[in-house]
Amino acid sequence: MVQALHRAGLRVGMDVVYNHTTASGQHPKSVLDRIVPGYYHRLDARGEVERSTCCDNTATEHAMMARLMIDSAVVWARDYRVDSFRFDLMGHQPREAMVRLQQAVDRAAGRTIHLIGEGWNFGEVKDGARFVQAAQGMLGGTGIATFSDRGRDAVRGGGCCDGGPEQVTRQGWASGLHTAPNEAVQALLAAPGAGPAAEYGAPALQRAADLVRVALAGTLRDFSFQTASGEVREAGRIDYAGQPAGYAREPGEIVNYTENHDNATLWDVLALKLPLATPAAERARVQHLANAVVALSQGIAYFHAGQEMLRSKSMDRNSYDSGDWFNRLDWTFTDNGFGAGLPPRQDNEGSWPLMAPRLADPRLKPAPADITWTRDAFLDLLKVRASTTLLRLRTARDIQERLTLLATGPAQSGAVVGAHVDGRGYPGAGFAGLAFLINAAPVAQQVAAPALRGQRWQLHPVLLAPQAADRRAAQAAWDADTATFTVPPRTAVVWVRSTTSP
Numbered sequence: 001m002v003q004a005l006h007r008a009g010l011r012v013g014m015d016v017v018y019n020h021t022t023a024s025g026q027h028p029k030s031v032l033d034r035i036v037p038g039y040y041h042r043l044d045a046r047g048e049v050e051r052s053t054c055c056d057n058t059a060t061e062h063a064m065m066a067r068l069m070i071d072s073a074v075v076w077a078r079d080y081r082v083d084s085f086r087f088d089l090m091g092h093q094p095r096e097a098m099v100r101l102q103q104a105v106d107r108a109a110g111r112t113i114h115l116i117g118e119g120w121n122f123g124e125v126k127d128g129a130r131f132v133q134a135a136q137g138m139l140g141g142t143g144i145a146t147f148s149d150r151g152r153d154a155v156r157g158g159g160c161c162d163g164g165p166e167q168v169t170r171q172g173w174a175s176g177l178h179t180a181p182n183e184a185v186q187a188l189l190a191a192p193g194a195g196p197a198a199e200y201g202a203p204a205l206q207r208a209a210d211l212v213r214v215a216l217a218g219t220l221r222d223f224s225f226q227t228a229s230g231e232v233r234e235a236g237r238i239d240y241a242g243q244p245a246g247y248a249r250e251p252g253e254i255v256n257y258t259e260n261h262d263n264a265t266l267w268d269v270l271a272l273k274l275p276l277a278t279p280a281a282e283r284a285r286v287q288h289l290a291n292a293v294v295a296l297s298q299g300i301a302y303f304h305a306g307q308e309m310l311r312s313k314s315m316d317r318n319s320y321d322s323g324d325w326f327n328r329l330d331w332t333f334t335d336n337g338f339g340a341g342l343p344p345r346q347d348n349e350g351s352w353p354l355m356a357p358r359l360a361d362p363r364l365k366p367a368p369a370d371i372t373w374t375r376d377a378f379l380d381l382l383k384v385r386a387s388t389t390l391l392r393l394r395t396a397r398d399i400q401e402r403l404t405l406l407a408t409g410p411a412q413s414g415a416v417v418g419a420h421v422d423g424r425g426y427p428g429a430g431f432a433g434l435a436f437l438i439n440a441a442p443v444a445q446q447v448a449a450p451a452l453r454g455q456r457w458q459l460h461p462v463l464l465a466p467q468a469a470d471r472r473a474a475q476a477a478w479d480a481d482t483a484t485f486t487v488p489p490r491t492a493v494v495w496v497r498s499t500t501s502p
Helices: 002-007 063-079 095-109 123-128 149-156 183-190 202-216 266-273 280-295 323-327 349-359 368-386 396-402 471-475
Strands: 013-016 084-087 114-117 145-147 224-226 232-234 254-256 403-406 416-422 433-439 445-448 477-479 484-487 491-497
Touching: 013 063, 063 084, 063 095, 095 114, 149 202, 149 266, 149 280, 202 280, 202 403, 202 416, 266 280, 266 349, 280 368, 280 433, 280 491, 396 403, 396 416, 416 445, 433 484, 471 491, 484 491
Parallel strands: 013 084, 084 114, 114 145, 145 254
Antiparallel strands: 224 232, 403 416, 416 433, 433 491, 445 484, 477 484
16 A cells, blocks of 8 residues: 555655553453553553543553554554654653654654654643653654644634533634624623623634734744734744643644544534534635645645545544444545434534534535535645745744734734745745735735735736636735735635746
């Protein structure tokens, strides 16, 4: 399989889970504890196996458990030619062990093997309680990347583990926060004595937009811009749930994403958060905006299988054991899986009252045309990203020197995010400059860019092509005299400046 994928010009990444096993002790499915009892698993003060990962945690801080992890990764890289690894709950592993693993696989393969992982900081190892973790903010300089929840949560709204009404009321930058309040939020706003503007109004939208901007700039801790408060702040000093919003030293240490195999898919999240009357075609556009944030951000772009075809798991938020009925992908692009039935009881039962009426609502089921439009628009995004290194700047210094965020500061609407990237003299840029804007509002927006006054900007060739999927993008405009961009409703637009333009 790896050989065939390599022949097709693809690299192969492998998902690996070293932080826990399904069983321990003398359980019939236990392995490691039957080799050396009490050694391979992390124990608490009572001598019981820690289970913060919801399974039986391994002790990768122990020499032989770390060796098991490193030696097996070497085999995959050296003998099977696997090109990269994605580590489940990597924050439960020591930074030191992961650095040794990086060195070992690179040496064995004779090339760089890219490592990415979930750097969540929780459980018995939280905040370095047992060792320096391979977690967010602790891997600077290693080249090992962590998934960033900053942009994900800002775009989608809420957090990974919301339950109850919060799944509906916590809208995000793309899912209607302030620009399209859903029925539940409207009821809260209309309640006697309610004062939730800070949570649901323009200030909340502006704060969410600032978090999206942090993602656009590679989640670099030292990148500065004018926030909605009017203060110029480094991203490492912007708050995200009590943590620094920016934490990476280099763009290669960040994985940008808005959908993954864990938690609900984008389509299913939008089924909860967008107003119920939102047409399926507009829902597809919102999903495209979330895809565009990832495609146009500095750092590693990561997309979940089926994200480009409006994949639904019928609102299942943890489908690892749900079978093909909830996990299937329809490669005929006629059905996205929404409405297959109530998802399994485990992890979902508490939300069944919210899910059931939506799964039965025909307005939330996309037509084949919605699916194919999203697919084609997504492929255009990939073409745009591949066309220039300006969307893949290699170092933090490159980003600091070349990327300028647009539509920032206290005067911003909050509905538009974007940036200008200077391409002059940059290897592989292809353009003298690139600018992009993403408008999450259901109405057109104008953005002033005085630093670009007098310059000639045109739509990216991919968006100008007759076969471009998003015809609405062609309605975008640039006025060189007033230095104003006009962005159509719920549209992502990319402009370029040729190397011969003034």
